[in-house]
Amino acid sequence: MIREIFCDTCKDETPHRLINPSKNLFQCEVCNSVTEYKKEKKIEIRAIISKDDYSERGKIEVGPSETLTVGEEIVVETGEGYRLGEITSLELKNGKRVDVAGVEDIETVWLRDVGEVKVRFSLHKGAVTTAYEIFTPGEVEFSVGEVIPIEGRKYRITRIKLINGGLLRKDGRIAKAKEIRRIYAQFIR
Incomplete structure (x- = not known):
């Protein structure tokens, strides 16, 4: 199995070959260095996407180490399918609204449909x-x-x-x- 992974030696994403599945060890195809790779688990966050006077609930999936910013575009999964939205506000778990936040602190992402x-x-x-x-x-x-x-x-x-x-x-x-x-x-x- 070949996968693109960031190589600390090459300082770039390079093809890596799986050499030990039980320990998730991959070897760089460029420099032959070996690294352990664990796929980052995604977090689901509630999203409200608006188009004119109509708003719809959905969700976004992001990595736990990511940061979201007002103005950023992101794909929202809704009951109708996938829609492209621009973040207009980030609501934290304490109810406060901010322009930038780590995903672990976010309760709801508010967006406007830009598709x-x-x-x-x-x-x-x-x-x-x-x-x-x-x-x-x-x-x-x-x-x-x-x-x-x-x-x-x-x-x-x-x-x-x-x-x-x-x-x-x-x-x-x-x-x-x-x-x-x-x-x-x-x-x-």
Whole structure:
């Protein structure tokens, strides 16, 4: 059995061959050093993942020595399957909310779904502004100055308001759908 394991001698993950199953001894295929390898047991933590006004319970599996951070993306297992979420808050066992914590201290991980997100638009045509929404994968990029077709009409993106409070105004500035609070676009003839 060959497995990628961190080698203390090579200072890198290298292929190791199992040489003694009863003692979990592996030999590095590069430098021939021998090491004992024990697979780290995973811990399940409760997770609440939200998409717009709907929240769903799930769980994440992490190693006991890991640290989680707000803003980090992680896969959540739910009753509906697996979803990609961005950590928005970490609730400790004492009820306190923090931005960074070791997994042994965490009671609940709060996330927002970034696999598929709702992008809100303010579409301007003369003195009339119309609200519009689309659902798109979180990795889709929008750019200031980009011309987009919406319901048979063309609109030019003039500004992009970000979730973190930033505002993109210069042509060519790009944001991913999962980072966007609202897109402002002007009708073009």
